[in-house]
Amino acid sequence: MDGMRRVYHFNGSVYGLQNLERKRLKVATIMELNDPFELLAHNSQDTYIRAALKKFKQDAHERFGFLCFSRSWRSPVQWGHYADKHKGVCIGFDVPAETAYPIQYCDYRLGFDASSVQTDEEKHNWSLGLLTTKHEHWAYEQEERVIASLDGLTKENGLYFAGFHDVGITVREVIVGCNSGVTRAQISDALGDLSEGVSVFKARPSFGRFEMVRNRNDNLWL
Numbered sequence: 001m002d003g004m005r006r007v008y009h010f011n012g013s014v015y016g017l018q019n020l021e022r023k024r025l026k027v028a029t030i031m032e033l034n035d036p037f038e039l040l041a042h043n044s045q046d047t048y049i050r051a052a053l054k055k056f057k058q059d060a061h062e063r064f065g066f067l068c069f070s071r072s073w074r075s076p077v078q079w080g081h082y083a084d085k086h087k088g089v090c091i092g093f094d095v096p097a098e099t100a101y102p103i104q105y106c107d108y109r110l111g112f113d114a115s116s117v118q119t120d121e122e123k124h125n126w127s128l129g130l131l132t133t134k135h136e137h138w139a140y141e142q143e144e145r146v147i148a149s150l151d152g153l154t155k156e157n158g159l160y161f162a163g164f165h166d167v168g169i170t171v172r173e174v175i176v177g178c179n180s181g182v183t184r185a186q187i188s189d190a191l192g193d194l195s196e197g198v199s200v201f202k203a204r205p206s207f208g209r210f211e212m213v214r215n216r217n218d219n220l221w222l
Contacts, residue, residue, distance in 0.1 A: 009090065015182055029150075067167065092174070103138070104129070107135070
C-alpha cells in the first residue's frame, strides 16, 4: 500500500493473542526501555551536557512513549529475546511511513555543537535524533520506532496502550513461533473481524541459513 511500511512486533503468546483480541499494543515508556543509553547518545563527559541530557530524557519520559517494531521477522535472536524463546507470535503491521522512524545505529557517542540547535527546526531535528539513535550493538533489531504522545492514550495499571486504529496501523501477518503451542483456532478467535486479508503461518529454522523462514508444511500445525 502506498505510504505504508511493513514492520513486525514480537510478543509472548499470551500478550500476542491479547494484543490481537483487544486491537492494541503496549506503549513502551522511556524509563522502562532495556537500553540505559536511550536518549543519551551524546558524549556526556561535560557536566553541563550531562545535566541537560538527563533533563531532556526525564521531560521526554513524561510526554512520549514508543511503539517498537522491526523491519524483519526472521531474526532467531529477536524471537529468543522478545517472543518467549520462539514460543510466542510476531505480528506484521502496515504502518504509515511518515510515522515510522528507522533507528540510526552508531559506534561512538555523538558530539554536541550548541550553534547547530538555534532554530525551532534545528531543535526538532536534534530532539528527533536523540529519540532515534542507538549503539550499533542493537543493529540486529532493525528497529523502526513510532513515537506516541502519552496524552489521550488508554492507561491501565500504570501501563499505556495505543489502539491499532488510533495510530493508523493495520494487521497484515501473524507468524507463530516454531516452539509455540498457539493454534490456528486461537489466532482466528483473537483476530475476529480483523481476519480478512491477514496471512497466518508458522515459522521454522531455515535449513541453509541462520534465520527463521515460513514453514510451508501446514499439515504440521493444527
